[in-house]
Amino acid sequence: MPRIPHLRRVFRLDVLSPRVERDVDDELAFHLAETVTRLEARGLAPAVARAEAERRFGDLHRYRRELRAIDRGRAAAHRRADLREATVHDLRHALRGLRRNPGFTLAVVLTLALGIGANATMFGLVDRLILRDPPHVVAPGELRSVMLRYVFRGEPGINDVQSYPTLRDLRAGVPALSHLAGYGGAQPSLGRGVEAQPVRATIVTGDYFPLLGTRAELGRLLQPADDERGSAPVAVISHGFWQRHFGGDPDVVGRTLQLDQVTYTVVGVAPPGFVGLEQRRTPEVWLPFVPRAVAAGDTTALQEYGWQSLYVVGRLRPGASDAQAEAQSTVVFRSPRNPNADTTARALVRSVLPRAVLSAAEDESLPGDGRANARVAVLLAGVSLLVLLIACANVANLLLARALQRRREIAVRLALGVSRRRLALQLVTESLLLAAAGGLAALLVVHWGGLLVRHLLLGDVAWEGSPVDGRVLAFTAVATVLTGLLTGLVPALQASRPSLTSALRTGLRAGGGGGRHSRLRAALLVTQTVLSVVLLAGTGLFVRSLVRVGNERLGLDVDQVLVGTMRLRGLGYAPPRVEAMYREMAERVGAVPGVRGVALATALPFYSTSSITFRLPGRDSLPRVADGGPYINAVTPGYLRTVGTRLLRGRDFTDADRAGTAPVAIVNQAMAELYWPGESAIGQCIIVGDTEAPCTTVVGVMENARRQGIVEGTSLQYLVPLEQAPRFLRGRQLVARVDQGADLARVSAAVARAMQGVAADLPYADVFPMSDLLQGELRPWRMGAALFGAFGALALLLAAVGLYGVVAYSVSQRTQELGVRMALGAQAKDVRLLVLRQGVALAAAGAIVGGALALLLAPRVGDLLFETSPRDPVVFGGVVTTMLVVAVAACLAPAWRASRVDPAITMRAE
Numbered sequence: 001m002p003r004i005p006h007l008r009r010v011f012r013l014d015v016l017s018p019r020v021e022r023d024v025d026d027e028l029a030f031h032l033a034e035t036v037t038r039l040e041a042r043g044l045a046p047a048v049a050r051a052e053a054e055r056r057f058g059d060l061h062r063y064r065r066e067l068r069a070i071d072r073g074r075a076a077a078h079r080r081a082d083l084r085e086a087t088v089h090d091l092r093h094a095l096r097g098l099r100r101n102p103g104f105t106l107a108v109v110l111t112l113a114l115g116i117g118a119n120a121t122m123f124g125l126v127d128r129l130i131l132r133d134p135p136h137v138v139a140p141g142e143l144r145s146v147m148l149r150y151v152f153r154g155e156p157g158i159n160d161v162q163s164y165p166t167l168r169d170l171r172a173g174v175p176a177l178s179h180l181a182g183y184g185g186a187q188p189s190l191g192r193g194v195e196a197q198p199v200r201a202t203i204v205t206g207d208y209f210p211l212l213g214t215r216a217e218l219g220r221l222l223q224p225a226d227d228e229r230g231s232a233p234v235a236v237i238s239h240g241f242w243q244r245h246f247g248g249d250p251d252v253v254g255r256t257l258q259l260d261q262v263t264y265t266v267v268g269v270a271p272p273g274f275v276g277l278e279q280r281r282t283p284e285v286w287l288p289f290v291p292r293a294v295a296a297g298d299t300t301a302l303q304e305y306g307w308q309s310l311y312v313v314g315r316l317r318p319g320a321s322d323a324q325a326e327a328q329s330t331v332v333f334r335s336p337r338n339p340n341a342d343t344t345a346r347a348l349v350r351s352v353l354p355r356a357v358l359s360a361a362e363d364e365s366l367p368g369d370g371r372a373n374a375r376v377a378v379l380l381a382g383v384s385l386l387v388l389l390i391a392c393a394n395v396a397n398l399l400l401a402r403a404l405q406r407r408r409e410i411a412v413r414l415a416l417g418v419s420r421r422r423l424a425l426q427l428v429t430e431s432l433l434l435a436a437a438g439g440l441a442a443l444l445v446v447h448w449g450g451l452l453v454r455h456l457l458l459g460d461v462a463w464e465g466s467p468v469d470g471r472v473l474a475f476t477a478v479a480t481v482l483t484g485l486l487t488g489l490v491p492a493l494q495a496s497r498p499s500l501t502s503a504l505r506t507g508l509r510a511g512g513g514g515g516r517h518s519r520l521r522a523a524l525l526v527t528q529t530v531l532s533v534v535l536l537a538g539t540g541l542f543v544r545s546l547v548r549v550g551n552e553r554l555g556l557d558v559d560q561v562l563v564g565t566m567r568l569r570g571l572g573y574a575p576p577r578v579e580a581m582y583r584e585m586a587e588r589v590g591a592v593p594g595v596r597g598v599a600l601a602t603a604l605p606f607y608s609t610s611s612i613t614f615r616l617p618g619r620d621s622l623p624r625v626a627d628g629g630p631y632i633n634a635v636t637p638g639y640l641r642t643v644g645t646r647l648l649r650g651r652d653f654t655d656a657d658r659a660g661t662a663p664v665a666i667v668n669q670a671m672a673e674l675y676w677p678g679e680s681a682i683g684q685c686i687i688v689g690d691t692e693a694p695c696t697t698v699v700g701v702m703e704n705a706r707r708q709g710i711v712e713g714t715s716l717q718y719l720v721p722l723e724q725a726p727r728f729l730r731g732r733q734l735v736a737r738v739d740q741g742a743d744l745a746r747v748s749a750a751v752a753r754a755m756q757g758v759a760a761d762l763p764y765a766d767v768f769p770m771s772d773l774l775q776g777e778l779r780p781w782r783m784g785a786a787l788f789g790a791f792g793a794l795a796l797l798l799a800a801v802g803l804y805g806v807v808a809y810s811v812s813q814r815t816q817e818l819g820v821r822m823a824l825g826a827q828a829k830d831v832r833l834l835v836l837r838q839g840v841a842l843a844a845a846g847a848i849v850g851g852a853l854a855l856l857l858a859p860r861v862g863d864l865l866f867e868t869s870p871r872d873p874v875v876f877g878g879v880v881t882t883m884l885v886v887a888v889a890a891c892l893a894p895a896w897r898a899s900r901v902d903p904a905i906t907m908r909a910e
Contacts, residue, residue, distance in 0.1 A: 004072070012790045013630070015537075015628075017791065018431040019886050021676050025207075026748070030158060031717070032053055032054070032057060032514070035053040035056065036053045038048045039500055044823070045152070046197070048832065051210040051306065066892070072612060073556060085907055086823065091429060091433060091553050092593075093426065093743050094497065097430065098434070100255075100477055104398065105434070107398060107801070108395050108434045108438070109437045109438045110438075110440075110441070111391050111394050111398075111438070111442055111447055111798060112395060112434065112437075112438025112442070112480075112487075112799070113389060113438045113439075114387075114442075114446075114794055115387055115388040115390070115391025115438075115442075115447065115483070115798075116438055116439055116442035116445075116476060116479050117441070117443075117444070117445025117476075118384045118386070118387045118388065118445070118449070118790075118794065119384045119679045120387050120442055120445075120446045120475055120479065120789060121384070121467070122381050122383075122384040122787075123381070123384075123469075123472060123475045124446060124450050124467050124472045125453060125470075126146060126791075127472070132471075133353060134275065134276065134277060134353075135271075135275070136212075136215070136270075136274045137212045137276075138212065138213030138214070139213070139315075141353060142315050142352075143211070143212075143313055143314070143316075143351065143352040144314055144322065144346060144349045144350065144352065145160070145311065145312065145349070145350050145351075146170060146314065146348075146349055146647055147160045147312075147314040147348040147349075147351045147909070148160075148162070148347065148348070149158065149419065150342055150344050150345055150346070151344040151347050151349070152488060152864070154686065155824055156371035156738065158348065161308045161309055161310060162182070162308055162311075162312050162779060163301075163304065163306065163307050163308045163310070164205075164289065164301055164307070164310060165219055165302075165303065165304070165305050166305060166312075166332070166488070167180065167181075167182045167205065167310055167312055167804055168336060169332045169335060170312060170314075171327060173329075173331060174328040174329050174332060175317070175320075175328065176316065176317055176320035176324040176543075177315060177316060177317065177319070177320070177325050178315050178317050179207040179211035179314060179315050180211075180309065180312060180313070180314040181205045181209060181211045181312075181314070182204070182205045182208075182289065182310030182312050183201070183202055183204045183205070183208055183276065183277065183310065184203050184289075184310050185199045185200075185201070185202060185278075185281065185283075185813040186202070186203050187199065187200060187201065187289075187766065188285075189259065189260055189567070189763030190245075190257065190258065190259060190764070190765035191764075192258070192305055192760070192761040192762060192763060195753045196762070196763050196764040196765075197764055199241075199259060199284050199285055199791060200281055200284045200289055201259070201283060201284065201285045201837045202276055202283040202285075202286050202287075203286075203287050203288075203289050203292060203309075203864070204276075204287070204289060205288070205290075205310070206224030206227030206228070206290075207224055208222065208223040208286075209222050209236075209286075209717045210470065210646060211313065211314070211315055211392075211615065212226070212276065212277075212841035213273060213649065214270070214271065215271065216236070216268040216269060216271070217239055217242075217268075217271045217272065218242075218243055218250065218253060218268060218468075219236075219252075219253035219267050219268030219269060220267055220268045221236050221267075221268050221270070222234065222236055222286060222288055226267075226291070227290045227535065228291075229291075229413065231288065231291050232291070232544040232738065233264045233287075233292065234264060234265050235259070235266055235267070235285050235286065236265075236267060236268045236270055236285065236286040237252070237257075237268075237269055237270070237285050237286075238265055238269075238270050238274065238284050238285070239269060239270055239272040239274070239432045239622050240272075240284070241285060242269045249486055250841075251651045252269060253266060253268065253269075254699060257285070259285070259892045260296065260763055261295070261296065261763075262296070263429065264285075264287065264854060270286070273840060275351055277311075277313060279769055280613060280865065284826060285451065286814075289377045290686065292581045293905060301513065305338050305339055306339075311362050312489070312514055318345050322349045322350075325346075325347075325349040325812055326347045326349045329347030329349065330345065330346050330347040332347075333345040333347055350886055370389055374653070375881065377909070379784070379861065380783065380788070381789060383449050383535060383538065383787070384791060386481065386534065386535055386791075386795070387535070387791045387794055387795055387798075388479070388525075390528050390531050390795050390799065391483075391485045392483055392486050393524045393525075393527050393528045393531075393802065394433070394524075394798045394801060394802040395483075395742075395800055396486075396488075396524055397432060397521050397524045397805055397806060398485045400521055400524075407419030408540075417527070417620060417892070427488060428485065429844045430490020431484050431485070431487050431489075432481070432484035432485070432488065433484075434484070434487075435480050435481070435482060435483050435487065436484070436862065438483070439476055439479070439480030439483075441492050442476055443468055443473075445740045446468050447467055451467060452465025452470070453786075454467070477592040477636075477840045487734065522806065522808075523625035524841055525799075525846070526805060526842055526845050526849070527794075528798060528799045528802045528846070528847045529608070529803075529842070529843055529845075529846020529847060529849075529883065530849045530850035530853060531795060532795040532798070532846075532850065532883065533591060533793075533847050533850025533851055533853075533854060533879055533880070534854045534857070535791055535795045535850075536792045536879040537850075537851070537854035537858065537875060537876060538591045538784075538788045538792065538854075538861070539785070539793075540789075540876075541858065541865055541868055541880060542781060542788045542864075542870060543785045543863075543868060544786035544868045544874075544875055545781050545784070545785070545864075545865045545867070545868045545872070546778075546781045546782060546784075546866075548866050548867045548868060549778065549866050551712070551879060552866075552867075554605075554705060554710065555646075555668075555703050555705025555706060556605055556645055556705050556706065556770075557644025557645050557776065558643070558644070558769075558770040558771045559641065559771055560738045560739070560740060560742075560744075561643055561644070561737055561738070561769070561770040561887055562733055562735070562737075562738060562744070562747065562748055562769060562770065563604060563607070563733060563734070563736055563737045563768055563773070564585070564589065564733070564734035564735075564736065564751055564752070564766070564767045564888070565734070565755075565763065565765070565767075566585075566755055566763060566764070566765045567763055568581060568732075568762075570580070575617075575655055576644065577631045581759065582734075583600075584758050585734060585754070585755045585758055586598050586599070586636070586734060586755035588718070588755070588757060589736050590756065591754070592751055592754050594738055594739050594742040594743075594746075594747045595736045595738060595739075595751070596737055596739055597641055597642040597736065597737035598734065598736045598737070599635055599636045599638045599642045599643075599734075599735050600635065600636045600722055600733070600734055601635045601636075601639055601732075601733055601734055601735060602633060602635075602722070602725060602730070602731050602732065602733075603631075603633045603729075603731065603733075604633075605705060605708075605770075605773070606706070606707075606708060606773035606774060606777070607708060607733070607773055608731060608733075609613070609631050609707060609708060610631065610728075610731075611628070611629060611630070611631050611632065612632050612688060612689055612726055612728070613688075613689055614630050614632075614687070614688060614692070615673060615686075615687045615696065615805040616685070616686060616687070617685050617687060623668075623676070625713065625715070627713050628718060629715060629717065630667075630716035631707060631718075632688065632717075632719075632720065632726075632729070633717065633718075634719070634724075634725030634726075634729050635653070635719050635720075635721070635722055636653070636721070637652065637655060637721075638652075639653075639719070640652055640666075640702060640719075642735050642736065642737045643705075643735055644737075644738075645702050645703060647666070647701075647702050647703075647706050648669060648699065648701045649682060649701040650666070650698070650700030650701050651699050651720045652666070652701055653666070653699075656902060657721040658721070658723045658724070659723045659724055662694075662697060663695070663696040663697070663721075663723075663724050664696060664697050664698075664699045664703050664720070664721065665686060665688070665696045665697070665698050665703065665718050665719060665720050665721065666698070666699060666700035666719040667681055667686075667701055667702070667717075668701070668702050668703065668704050668705065668715075668716065668717045669701075669702070669703055669704050669715055670714045671717065671718060671727055671754070672701050672714065679696050681701050682700070682701065683697060683698065684698045685696070685697060685698075686698065686718075689758050689772075696802065697722065702719070704717075705717065705880060710774065710777045710778070710779055711866065721862040731801060733752075735770070736751055736752060748767045748768065748769070751765075751766075752766075752767045753769045755767070796882070799843075799886070800885075800886050800887075800890040801890075801891070803839055803843060803886075803887055803890040803891065804890040804893065804894065806889070807838060807839040807890070808893070808897075810835075810838065810894075811894045811895075811898045814898075818898055822908055828899035828900075831898050831899045832898065832899045833894040834890060834898075835891060835894055836888065836891050836892075836895050838891075839887055839888075839890065839891035840884065840887050840891065840895075841884075842887075843877060843884060843887030846883070847879075847883045847884060849878075851879070851880055853874065854876065854879075855871055858871055859871070
């Protein structure tokens with residue numbers, strides 16, 4: 001006998017729970033009655049016989065429960081088997097249908113792959129940078145960072161780094177926090193000479209590892225005793241550094257590392273993946289703060305409150321609150337022991353978890369870079385969700401069109417007795433199958449897209465592992481299931497409720513796509529257009545901001561400038577020898593092919609800054625600006641030409657401006673206009689440093705240049721010759737201008753070799769383009785422009801595909817109407833215009849609503865833009881125009897096909 005699918009389910013009446021319970025009760029009652037009858041036959045009275053039967057049976061209620069449980073389990077097993085059978089049947093049916101329509105299948109899978117992939121890519125980035133807890137850290141939610149809020153001339157600010165003496169005071173004065181520790185970044189040189197290489201190091205105080213609760217992979221981690229004066233220099237290395245530099249040697253503990261001028265003994269290896277509390281870099285070694293400062297002869301860092309280089313972190317004690325920790329820290333910051341104490345000082349205690357920045361994204365007291373990066377990350381996550389919604393609307397439209405084409409098939413199945421619920425489940429299964437294929441394809445998008453975004457936009461972040469990890473896989477799986485349900489549910493419900501009479505009589509043509517279905521598809525299309533316009537508006541605003549940033553005159557020309565740094569202090573050289581080595585480096589770099597200008601400076605824009613006592617003769621007070629200052633920089637002749645700052649008036653420094661000659665200075669235009677309004681600054685006298693210092697004559701005025709950021713207020717800056725600089729300006733950086741079109745990477749390597757060639761035992765020379773100093777500032781605009789642009793282009797493509805699908809389907813449904821029109825004398829151009837009007841009208845409706853919504857939302861990102869109005873008419877006009885042009889392009893092919901309808905063939909078919 002042939003096997004008929006699902007036949008046994010027709011006869012499986014015992015799976016119904018009430019019937020099972022009745023059968024159990026009847027079975028027990030029958031056996032009890034039989035026993036009573038047999039006992040009565042033996043001569044027992046009826047009452048005695050029943051009592052004896054019940055005694056022999058035992059606990060009837062327990063037996064009833066057990067039997068019912070057995071039968072319910074059997075019924076549940078039957079239901080699971082039925083579900084498996086139905087699922088397998090639905091999947092087979094869906095696969096056969098999709099194989100018959102490869103074009104439809106490919107379109108849906110690619111659309112879902114792009115939508116799900118975009119979201120999974122953004123989730124992977126946000127998860128890595130913001131959401132994920134630092135690995136190998138015990139209870140990270142209890143860790144708190146201590147920062148300083150201040151108000152300077154009415155402007156609020158925040159200082160997130162503190163001095164070592166301040167950390168010491170906080171340990172004694174903030175009982176709400178335990179294990180207060182400090183850490184900061186450094187890049188010491190491993191080895192000497194041309195073989196030297198940089199190492200990413202984190203300098204930590206003794207409580208750092210006890211604070212985190214981390215356990216070593218090998219050996220031990222740093223302890224408080226390692227961070228005292230007189231302690232031997234020791235180091236903890238990362239798992240990756242252990243593998244790369246020591247080959248994973250299990251006897252690495254006790255080996256030594258030569259970092260800068262200090263020999264460190266390795267005492268332990270950190271566990272794999274441990275980065276401490278770093279968010280944007282992967283440390284390779286951890287070094288104790290005090291022994292490193294003592295060995296380098298830099299004891300100022302241990303004594304001066306103004307030497308601020310440590311991020312301060314503690315663990316909130318049980319029962320304590322952030323408010324208590326802030327109040328106690330505020331008292332410390334205002335303590336008379338601190339020479340920098342300020343009555344406006346107020347502590348800020350926040351969670352160190354990266355995701356805490358999300359809740360702080362609107363906090364105006366936080367640093368601008370961190371707030372902007374957080375807001376852009378949140379914004380882009382929302383944008384990727386909009387892309388997924390557009391993709392879902394597109395796929396829902398395609399599924400609805402496919403369901404309408406299958407109206408006759410669906411009507412036949414309903415007429416044969418298939419339930420509407422069963423039919424809707426089968427259509428949803430098909431949607432889930434398509435979503436699963438799209439989810440698998442999305443993993444390729446995540447892998448390639450994640451690598452591309454990491455490389456192009458987040459190159460300064462130390463990434464480890466593939467963009468596709470367990471958390472991204474889980475997110476992709478959830479997004480796939482939700483997308484499958486979202487895209488398939490409405491079309492399934494619509495398709496499972498056809499008019500059986502009309503569908504069976506005329507199939508697709510009768511009422512196909514009209515009425516309720518057409519309105520639903522038009523609504524989905526308008527929704528796509530609205531969301532696309534919002535994304536395109538965001539793209540235009542960020543791109544316009546990025547263009548204006550690129551065109552902004554910063555007072556510098558950093559594109560062809562290299563920066564070279566090297567730590568010569570503390571190597572045992574006498575100060576005159578150090579100065580001679582820097583001068584020799586400049587001479588050697590000047591001779592490198594491709595270099596056409598070189599100079600030395602004690603500070604660099606976007607890199608370092610210095611200030612010193614400054615006054616004007618005969619004036620008790622000076623006007624100030626919010627940025628503070630004036631800020632001093634000591635440079636060698638040719639510095640202005642090298643960095644691209646224009647000299648507006650007067651002269652530049654020359655080799656004649658040496659120590660012992662009349663001191664001179666060059667001031668910027670803002671300083672000249674503020675201190676000497678209405679008169680020339682040339683020849684004016686300023687006093688730099690001590691009150692007994694001689695008069696420094698202003699010999700030139702330079703243009704205003706950015707000091708610390710692209711977006712900043714007026715900054716007062718002046719230059720003095722390096723040989724006339726105050727003694728405290730000890731830092732030295734080399735700047736070199738490279739010929740236009742030269743290979744920066746090749747010239748950078750040659751500059752590094754020239755610097756290291758001065759002596760055989762020099763540390764690593766760090767040479768990099770000055771433009772790298774702007775990457776952190778440019779990231780919000782670059783990420784916004786690039787990812788908004790990618791998502792906007794994707795949304796525009798999906799909207800165009802959706803519009804094409806709706807118009808093309810409408811044309812196929814109106815073949816008879818169009819044939820009649822042409823038979824009655826309508827021209828081909830009239831038919832084309834008719835179709836074009838239909839598509840453009842839908843796009844115009846979406847563009848109007850989307851433009852209004854974008855105008856409403858745009859002010860929320862106004863502070864992320866650069867010299868661009870959030871309601872820029874050029875941007876919004878361009879977006880609406882682009883959408884309408886794309887709509888016309890998407891409708892051209894269906895309009896052309898509509899005009900090619902043959903009236904004779906159409907009428908014969910009727």
